[in-house]
Amino acid sequence: MAGAELEGLRARMEKALPQGALQEVQADGAMQIRPNALLRAGQFLRDQEGFDYLSNVTGVDWIEQGQFEVVYHLYAMRRGERIVLGKDPDGPLGPVVLKVRVPRGDPAVPSVVPIWPSALWQEREVYDLMGIRFDGHPDLKRIYLWDEFEDHPLRKDYSPEEVQGE
Amino acid sequence: MSEEAAVHVPMEIEDLGTEPITLNVGPQHPSTHGVFRMKLQLQGETIVSLEPILGYLHRCQEKLAEGRNYLQSIPYTDRLDYVCSMTNNHPYVMAVEKLAGIEVPRRAECIRVVMDELTRLLNHALFVGFLLNDMGAWLTPVQYALREREKILDLFEMASGSRMMCNYMRFGGVAHDLPEEFMPLLTKVVEEFPAFVDEYERMLTTNEVLLARCKNVGILPPDRAVAYGVTGPVLRASTVAYDVRKVERYSLYGELDFYVPVGTIGDVYDRYLVRVYEMRQSVRILEQVMKLLAETQPGDIQSKVPKTVKPPAGDAYARIESPKGELGFYLVSDGSEKPYRWRVRAPSFVNLTPLEEMCRGHKVADVIVIFGSIDVTMAEVDR
Amino acid sequence: MTIVVPRHDEFQPFGWGLVKGLLVTASHLVRSYFRRNLRIPGKEPFPGGRFGLFTVKYPEERAPLPDRYRGLPILLYEDSTQSELCTACMSCARACPVGIIHIEQGVDEVGKKIPYAQGFAIEYGTCLNCGLCADACPFGSIVMDHVLETARASRDELWMTKERLLHPVSYYREIAPTVWAEIREEAMKRLDGTVKRRPAGVGVVPK
Secondary structure, eight states: OOTHHHHHHHHHHHHHSOTTOEEEEOTTSOEEEOGGGHHHHHHHHHHTSOOOEEEEEEEEEETTTTEEEEEEEEEOHHHHHHHHTTSOOOSOOOOEEEEEEEESSSOEEEOOTTTOTTHHHHHHHHHHHHOOEEETOTTOOOSSSOTTOOSOTTSTTOOTTSOOOO | OOSSOSSOOOSOOTTSOOOOEEEEEOSSOTTSSSSOEEEEEEETTEEEEEEEEOOTTOOOHHHHHTTSOTGGGHHHHHTTSTTOHHHHHHHHHHHHHHHHTOOOOHHHHHHHHHHHHHHHHHHHHHHHHHHHHHHTOOSHHHHHHHHHHHHHHHHHHHHHSOSSOOOOEETTEESSOOOTTHHHHHHHHHHHHHHHHHHHHHHHTTOHHHHHHHTTOSOOOHHHHHHTTOOTHHHHHTTOOOOHHHHHOOTTTTTOOOOEEEOSSOSHHHHHHHHHHHHHHHHHHHHHHHHHHHTSOTTOOBOOOOSSOOOOSEEEEEEEEETTEEEEEEEEEOSSSSOSEEEEEOHHHHHTTTHHHHHTTSBHHHHHHHHHHHOOOHHHHHO | OEEEOOOOOSOOGGGHHHHHHHHHHHHHHHHGGGOBOOSSTTSOOSTTOOBSSOOOOTTTSOOOOOTTOOOOEEEEEOTTTOBBOOOOOOHHHHHOSSOOEEEEEEEOTTSOEEEEEEEEEEETTTOOOOOHHHHHOTTSOEEEOOOOOOOOSSGGGGEEEHHHHEEEHHHHHHHOHHHHHHHHHHHHHHHHHHHHHSOTTTTBOOO
8 A cells, every 4th residue: 555545544643543653654555553552542543544454463582683573464455345346445454554663572462363353363373483572462372382382483492403392 | 251251150069969071172183184183171061261272284384485495385275174175375475566566457356356266166165065064964054065175166166277276376466377168167157146045045044053063152242353453254144344355455356346244142043044145145246257267368367487586675465355255465575586584364374263252152062153253274274 | 156066865665776786886797808909199199009908017127208398307418519508507596495405516627616517416305306406507407307117226226416417418308209399499598508618628527
């Protein structure tokens, strides 16, 4: 999503969110949000703007910069449905890309499960493989690896030589 | 998550001191489409809660891909959802093409759409067969489906070299051109498939046993489906008509004319019917693409791409409508030949999230049918 | 744009839904004796042609495999001069996703590298059958064989060295003519240059 639609969305978001919450808008349209404003932004996007479908939650390990990043891809499903039914969508369809950066030492991001339950297992996966904690998640435990496993494999400094368990 | 659930689960039966039991539907089970474990809390035969446990097929493909260059990861994408390997390649090559700005020639787009729709036929035929298998119609519908699948698998073997792990799409097009025997056999498949679907429906759709087991079982209301991020035939059976092919119009789908089947209630029967009707629509799409393919020149199947692709730094997300739902790849590149982050948005993984909500209040035997109707491949869930 | 799928969900009298299904299977019971079985149009289905119900007596009779079929990789040597096409350029070793191709380049008397693979080994046990090695080879030397029975009695037998991998070009031309026709011209042109740069007698397969 780019151009006029993105500019309009950015202006509306800046008005709705507290000062400084929207840190940066990148060249391809991705919006970087402060972690403590994530829930406000999510609520605004879902209720006022109609982005009701969270497609993807990804964790990225920027080890050189000492940060973790969580990337959210949002689409407007009910507006997309209007296209399939042959009507005019009257609004942007997405994707809206939200990025949240947290320091690597103590990564904690508020969980968006109260807003989009589709993040229920995807956040568990990011926690399991990257080690980012999601505050407010109803059931944050490992999903792929067994519970006694200690490291987080997708981190860039994970070394697979020490094999754990049986 | 709604306390005011439609079905009242009795916690105690009068005059009998009952208590709930925990039943483990273990990882090795013939009907779990892979290795999947569920811990069921039962009161008699009724389900109180269901806890799914995943990870038995976890190979951490996302970490493996960070150690290989972009071309070497294409065989790994085949092994994500092993039933639909052509559609697994497609969003990955689309994401790299987005990152690196590579164009795709028209003949290659036509071939990609042909392979996508053939995969949809494959998957839906197999799904119907195995749903009936889970219900107890032991292998008769499976054999009918597999007989039609054999023709399509022969097509794949002719074009790419392998029936299952096709490894056929490349950045900027496809790997090899179609051999001469491909078009006659494709014409034969397209002519014979509608008759097969009609016969399949005659055998199954009004069958009393199927109705008794599928009607009003595992209903997923549309607002819960949208909230859980469910996509694909499960979403369309719950009356939400969202199809990535019509919304994104990627590849050739903007020029093609087809309907999107939508259900009325959102139970297992609707999901079965939506997939049967999608098979008919796929045949319609194939007829149109075959005409478009005949207009292109043979030979122009891949644009000029360097041997080792090094996309510029940035990120891209590409998604398609795979037979199971929305399959997406999110790639982050740092300018080198190996990806920095390689993420698969697997449809089976997200579609499995509302399993507990769909199953609460039903009997144990319904769990297998509901699970089969979501059409999951554990290799995609666990990656 | 959308169709609402029609639900035929009332139970019909006399169990008619079940009876219809049984009629379908019964019709197949009769029809299968009169069905013509074709596999790939244009290619002979099974030796002798087949009609009705039959059993393919494997392994004496086999279904035909298409030219592009990807079995396991093999090396080629040219028939008339018996020279190997492989120049140890390492393209296949670099292209392999699992890293199972191990090549050692040959040297001549003074220690200069020559286009000849002194040692060449492939681990058949780990091969993904992806064909990326055959796609990457610029000399047409490593190609995909049409093998189906790939089991061996022990793990050591799956470590294939060059003598067991070498096959003549005539063998490959017979099993995959269209694929060989695509790479033949380039391969033969480069073979001349390769043979010139090798010392005499090096890279020739003994009869």
